[in-house]
Amino acid sequence: MGPSDMHPSACDAFFGCGYCSEAYPDEKQLSVHIKMQHEGQKYLSVPAPLPSREQRLLHQPSAAAISKDIPLSEVNRHCTPEDCWVALNGKVYDLSEFMDRHPGGPTTILSWAGKDASKLFNEIHKGVKKIDSYLRPEALLGNLGVDESLMSDEFWHTLREARIVEIREEIDRVLSQTSSTHKADSIQRLLQDKILDSGLKTKLQRLETQKRVALDSEEYDKAAGVKKEIEKLLAAQDVAHLHEVPLESKNLSGGIPLSEVARHNKPHDCWIAINRSVYDLTDFLMQHPEQRNSILAWAGRDASAMWDKIPGRFPSKQWMEFFMRPEAKMGEVGEEPEKDPVMEQLKQLHDELRRLEGPSKADIEAAKTSVKVPGKTDAPTLSEESRFPKLAQISAGKELPFFTRAEVAKHTSSEEPYMIIHNRVYNLKPLLGSHPGGDDILLSKAGTDCTKDFEVFEHSEKARVQRDRDLLVGQLVLAENTDWSADAQVSQVVGEEVSELMRYMKYKVTDVALLAVGWYVYKTLQNRKPLSQFTYSGRQHGRSDSEADALVAQAVGPGDAGGPDSARLLPLEERHPSALPGQPPRADDRNSEPARLLPVGPDAADVRHRQRVLPEVGARL
Numbered sequence: 001m002g003p004s005d006m007h008p009s010a011c012d013a014f015f016g017c018g019y020c021s022e023a024y025p026d027e028k029q030l031s032v033h034i035k036m037q038h039e040g041q042k043y044l045s046v047p048a049p050l051p052s053r054e055q056r057l058l059h060q061p062s063a064a065a066i067s068k069d070i071p072l073s074e075v076n077r078h079c080t081p082e083d084c085w086v087a088l089n090g091k092v093y094d095l096s097e098f099m100d101r102h103p104g105g106p107t108t109i110l111s112w113a114g115k116d117a118s119k120l121f122n123e124i125h126k127g128v129k130k131i132d133s134y135l136r137p138e139a140l141l142g143n144l145g146v147d148e149s150l151m152s153d154e155f156w157h158t159l160r161e162a163r164i165v166e167i168r169e170e171i172d173r174v175l176s177q178t179s180s181t182h183k184a185d186s187i188q189r190l191l192q193d194k195i196l197d198s199g200l201k202t203k204l205q206r207l208e209t210q211k212r213v214a215l216d217s218e219e220y221d222k223a224a225g226v227k228k229e230i231e232k233l234l235a236a237q238d239v240a241h242l243h244e245v246p247l248e249s250k251n252l253s254g255g256i257p258l259s260e261v262a263r264h265n266k267p268h269d270c271w272i273a274i275n276r277s278v279y280d281l282t283d284f285l286m287q288h289p290e291q292r293n294s295i296l297a298w299a300g301r302d303a304s305a306m307w308d309k310i311p312g313r314f315p316s317k318q319w320m321e322f323f324m325r326p327e328a329k330m331g332e333v334g335e336e337p338e339k340d341p342v343m344e345q346l347k348q349l350h351d352e353l354r355r356l357e358g359p360s361k362a363d364i365e366a367a368k369t370s371v372k373v374p375g376k377t378d379a380p381t382l383s384e385e386s387r388f389p390k391l392a393q394i395s396a397g398k399e400l401p402f403f404t405r406a407e408v409a410k411h412t413s414s415e416e417p418y419m420i421i422h423n424r425v426y427n428l429k430p431l432l433g434s435h436p437g438g439d440d441i442l443l444s445k446a447g448t449d450c451t452k453d454f455e456v457f458e459h460s461e462k463a464r465v466q467r468d469r470d471l472l473v474g475q476l477v478l479a480e481n482t483d484w485s486a487d488a489q490v491s492q493v494v495g496e497e498v499s500e501l502m503r504y505m506k507y508k509v510t511d512v513a514l515l516a517v518g519w520y521v522y523k524t525l526q527n528r529k530p531l532s533q534f535t536y537s538g539r540q541h542g543r544s545d546s547e548a549d550a551l552v553a554q555a556v557g558p559g560d561a562g563g564p565d566s567a568r569l570l571p572l573e574e575r576h577p578s579a580l581p582g583q584p585p586r587a588d589d590r591n592s593e594p595a596r597l598l599p600v601g602p603d604a605a606d607v608r609h610r611q612r613v614l615p616e617v618g619a620r621l
Contacts, residue, residue, distance in 0.1 A: 005035045008500065014047070014048045014049065015027055015029075015030040015045045015048065016045065016046045016047060016048025017033060017034060017037075017038075017044070017045070017046075018036045018038075018045060018046050019034070020037070020038075020042060020050075022037075023048035023049070026147070027045070028087060029170055030043075030045055031043055032368075034057065046141075051472075055123075057124075058138075065479060068142050068143060069142060069143045069144070069145055069146045069147065070141060070144060070145075070157055071142065071145060071146050071153045071210040072087065072116065072144060072145065072159070073157070073392070074094055074154050074156070074157070075087050075114055075116070076114045076115070077114065077358040077359065077360065077364060077369070078094075078113070078358050078365050079113040079114030079115075079364060079367045080113065080359045080364070080367050080406075081099070081106075081110055081193055081205075081208060082096055082187075082188050082191040082208075083096060083110065083142065083192060083354070083359050084096045084099060084110060084114075085113070085114060086112050086113065086114075086115065086116075086117050087115070087116040087117065087118065087144045088116075088118050088121050089121070089122070089141060089145060090115060090118075090143060090144050090145075090186070091140060091142075092140075092141045092142050092143070092144050093131075093135060093139050093140055093141065094138075094139050094141055094355075095109050095135075095139065095265075095509030096188055097136065097139065097188070097265070098134070098135055098136075098139060099212075100211070100212070100215055100266055100267070101265060101266055101296045101299050102264075103292060103293045103296060103463070104214035105212075105215055106212045106215055106216065107212060107213075107216050107477065107479040110212070111479065114367075115365070116144070121371060129409075133297065134571050136301070141355075146372050156547065160356050163356055163388015164353065164356050164357060166375045167352055167356070168347055168350055168353070169352045171346065171349050171350070171353070174345060174346055174349070175346070176343075180342060180343055180346075182346040182347060183242070183243050183244040183341065183349055184243045184244065185243070185244045185347075186244070186245060187204065187208070187230065187234075187245060189350075189354070190204070190242075190243050190245060190352075191204060191205065191208075192354045193464075194357075194360065195300045196242070197242075200239060200242075201234075202232065202407075203233060205407060206228075206253070206401065206403070206407065206562070207226055207230050207479065208231055208234070208400055208406065208539075209401075209402050209403060209404055210224050210402055210552050211226040211227065211230075212225060212292075212404045212477070213477050213478070214268075215266075215267060215268070216477075216479065217478075218267075220268040220285065220286050221268075221286075222266050222270040222489055223266070223267070223268065224268040224282075227266075227268065229268065231247045231248075232314060234247060234590055235247055238548060241498060242563065246260075246263060248374060253331050254334050254335075255331060255333060255335065256273075256278045256330060256333060256334050257333070257334050257335065257336045258273060258301075258302060258333065258336065259336060259337075261273050261278055261300055261301070261333075262301070263586070264280075264299070264300055265299040265300025265301075266299065267282075267285055267292065267299075267561060268282060268538075269294060269302060269621060270282045270285055270295065270299045271298070271330065272295070272298050272299060272300070272301065272302075272303050272315075273302040273303065273304065273318075273333055274303050274307065274315050274554060275304050275307060276304075276332055276333045276405070277329060277331075277332055277333065278330040278332070279324065279328045279329055279330060279332055280329075280330050281295055281328060283328075284323065284325075284328065288323070288458045291314060291548070294313065294314045295314055297379065298315075300531070302333075304317045306546070322338070334337075354425070362410070363406075366406040366407070366409040366410050367406045368491050379446070386420045386466070388461045388464055388465075390461060390597070391464060391465065392466050394465060394468045394469055394472075395468060395472065400424075400474050400475045401473075401474040402474060402475060402476070402477045402551065403418075403425045403474045403475070403476060403477070404476070404477055404480060405420070405449070405476065406474075408420055408425055408447055408448075408449065409447045409448070411446065411447055412425075412431070412443075412446045414432065415429070415442060415445075416441060417429060417432075417442065417446035417447070418446065418447060418473070419445060419446060419447070419448065419449075420448065420449040420450065420451070420476065421449075421450055421451050421454050421467075421474045422451050422454075423475060423481045423482060424468075424472060424474070424475050424476070425472075425473050425474040425476065426471040426472055426473055427473045427475060428442050428446065428469065430470050430471060431470075431471060441528045448547070449482075451482070454517040465489055467607050545613045569608070
């Protein structure tokens with residue numbers, strides 16, 4: 001394998017120019033450089049280290065291979081606990097490592113995974129101006145949003161897919177030239193491994209959920225116990241060959257390298273390097289909760305750069321003299337162990353591939369189901385237990401494991417169908433084949449919250465007791481609970497809960513509807529037709545419209561006074577509509593309209609009605 005076939009970080013020496021400080025991984029590239037830049041000089045090569053510009057490129061975020069900007073659609077894909085991206089004030093951060101040592105607990109960050117949390121962050125952390133001081137440098141991935149004048153979101157994803165193909169080809173090329181294989185060296189990378197056994201992945205995710213619940217409630221002893229269970233699981237013979245996750249601290253007699261310190265970066269396992277010494281501050285965090293924020297910001301890192309910046313605060317000379325105990329010191333900082341350059345190259349390629357590929361579609365869909373449901377999240381008392389006291393006796397003394405809604409959503413097969421009822425998780429497999437409603441209705445609801453459906457069918461206390469005794473396997477994390485307590489509204493059980501805004505809008509819509517009906521009735525009464533239009537019509541007298549029209553034409557035509565039905569003549573007061581009873585007609589009426597005699601008889605009322613309507617509506621009857 002020649003130098004040109006190797007990654008720059010894998011080369012022991014580069015071909016440096018004998019006339020300047022330039023260096024190249026290939027002799028041909030150096031030859032071209034000498035001919036172009038040092039014309040007339042003969043070929044002269046000297047050994048040279050990796051140039052500084054290439055070293056900087058190796059440590060750039062993986063997304064920078066495509067663009068320094070990341071669209072929000074890409075952030076939305078990274079929404080799982082092991083691959084958690086959050087946008088804050090125009091920047092994109094990978095908070096997967098920071099999640100467990102977040103002072104507010106990991107669930108708060110996980111609820112905003114794959115989203116822009118700038119508004120909430122600025123409201124809560126008003127005094128925090130530089131979030132980068134709390135995060136590791138590699139946590140910053142890039143800027144949020146792409147320049148639409150340069151590329152669209154669709155084109156960005158096209159470049160991402162093309163880059164994935166290139167990385168896979170590069171990995172295959174490197175693996176073909178070495179007998180070594182790359183394995184995950186952390187739990188986060190192991191959970192992102194696409195070829196990891198699904199059973200092992202489910203167990204690890206379940207234990208990680210228990211750890212996050214313990215950290216949310218600040219039960220660090222319990223979190224440390226879960227960590228030991230994870231290490232025990234990974235140390236099993238049938239699993240140990242699948243990973244390279246360090247399970248025990250290496251021999252520390254020769255000093256503690258910073259890479260080892262970086263592994264201990266959680267509240268329940270906190271190491272910090274200060275002035276070339278390593279300290280274990282785990283017990284101190286449990287005893288002094290008021291100082292957790294300042295200490296957890298440097299968990300797993302070297303805090304020497306902050307030494308004595310703030311006298312009396314961590315880390316400073318006064319603080320060390322007052323708080324630090326001798327037994328907290330673990331040892332001195334040692335030299336970093338030698339690393340295989342080929343394995344480092346594979347590690348970088350795999351990390352970039354994981355970031356570009358992101359979680360699987362199944363994991364993304366499962367994460368979307370963990371959206372916080374309406375209701376309070378701090379009400380552990382279930383109304384079901386208050387209505388059925390025997391249920392409390394069954395679960396008394398049991399320490400139920402915690403599940404997230406995303407984990408429950410993955411259990412939809414007939415082999416292990418899970419269901420959520422009243423914030424508790426049930427395995428329905430023992431019920432298949434014996435459920436009175438049939439198996440289809442159970443499997444159709446597997447992986448979902450069926451509390452409302454369960455209450456609609458009004459199951460008996462005996463059925464509920466048997467359910468908890470045979471099917472109960474866990475409970476939801478408190479942050480994803482729905483309040484089914486006795487004080488909660490019944491609408492949460494039998495229907496969707498209505499927020500205050502929706503309730504206000506509902507009342508306003510009702511008011512508007514009542515006003516609209518009142519306005520319609522008022523206008524209808526104001527513009528109603530005279531009663532005579534409905535009582536004195538030609539049809540009521542047994543005549544058709546054509547006969548009535550003939551009578552009108554006879555009345556208003558030239559021969560209106562000679563009709564057969566004109567037995568006598570009516571005075572003008574009774575004929576003109578503007579004349580009131582007992583009053584003479586107006587002067588303008590007499591001058592503007594000549595006197596006209598109407599016949600009186602059986603048809604007189606119909607004729608008078610039609611002649612009065614014609615000036616108003618034209619020829620319409």
